[in-house]
Amino acid sequence: QVIRRLRERVEPIRLFGESNYDAFQRLRKIEILTPEVNKGLRNDLKAAMDKIDQQYLNEIVGATESGDVDTQHDLKVHEENTTIEELEALGKTLGTGDDSGDQDVIAKFLRFLLGVWAKDLNSREDHVKRSVQGKVASATHSQTESYLEPLFKKLRKKNLPADIKESITDIIKFMLEREYVKANDAYLQMAIGNAPWPIGVTMVGIHARTGREKIFSKHVAHVLNDETQRKYIQGLKRLMTVCQKQFPTDPSKCVEYNAL
Numbered sequence: 373q374v375i376r377r378l379r380e381r382v383e384p385i386r387l388f389g390e391s392n393y394d395a396f397q398r399l400r401k402i403e404i405l406t407p408e409v410n411k412g413l414r415n416d417l418k419a420a421m422d423k424i425d426q427q428y429l430n431e432i433v434g435a436t437e438s439g440d441v442d443t444q445h446d447l448k449v450h451e452e453n454t455t456i457e458e459l460e461a462l463g464k465t466l467g468t469g470d471d472s473g474d475q476d477v478i479a480k481f482l483r484f485l486l487g488v489w490a491k492d493l494n495s496r497e498d499h500v501k502r503s504v505q506g507k508v509a510s511a512t513h514s515q516t517e518s519y520l521e522p523l524f525k526k527l528r529k530k531n532l533p534a535d536i537k538e539s540i541t542d543i544i545k546f547m548l549e550r551e552y553v554k555a556n557d558a559y560l561q562m563a564i565g566n567a568p569w570p571i572g573v574t575m576v577g578i579h580a581r582t583g584r585e586k587i588f589s590k591h592v593a594h595v596l597n598d599e600t601q602r603k604y605i606q607g608l609k610r611l612m613t614v615c616q617k618q619f620p621t622d623p624s625k626c627v628e629y630n631a632l
Contacts, residue, residue: 374399400564449490456619459484463548466541472530474541479527481544482520485611488618489513512610519607522600536562536601540608547612550621555612563605 374396375385381402386395462477493501493509500506526532532540539562546555616626 377403401560449487449494454480454484456484460548463545466545466548471537475527475530475532475537478537478540478544479524481548482524482608482611485614485618486513486517486520489611489614492614492618516607516610519603520611523604523607543608543612547615550619550625552612552616552621552626553624556627559605559609559612563609 374392378385378395378399383399383402387398390398459477459481462480466474466477490513493513496506501510523532539558542558543555543562546552546558620626
């Protein structure tokens, strides 16, 4: 199955000196970083693209009736009335013990990035927006927004699981410090985990075993917990890409992203 899934992604089935377990770990990392190949995500993207297409159709009909062109094809921008400098100052308070304040900063920064991304897409030339690549980019933004909504809901209600909150706090803190390599490492730690039981097993047998404390939730691969969690973790990854593109820093602190 590992070989089949690697071939589907046009990846080498075995690298020099690589064991079966190493190949499995490499596949897991590829699937976390570029999951768009998965059929489930393709369906999500198609739904988002259908919505964009319908907006364009409505725009054409409206323009025909009114005789002028409107901006229905532009993405909705959520104004946060803040700046990156203000958010960077707030970032210094992350992880200091104020859980409620941390969740407010996380939500504010993620919505700010969605707004920056939407403004960037809206500033494109009209013919670019109407191209296939332009529609895919708009649909990706809409898809990401829907992926993140469950996360925003948990942040509003202040009931984000403690282990996930700790990981996301680290990621946001590094992003605000423009330490994108460290942010990516923290993301992989949260998404893939480093547990000896990668699917998330935390109780082996009916009795407590030696080393049981080594398999705690911090080491669990959260991306495998449920579909909703997988989606907002993937949405977070896309915003990390946007943040690095919009707020660049020293190349040694950057991660090379090929796509959203």
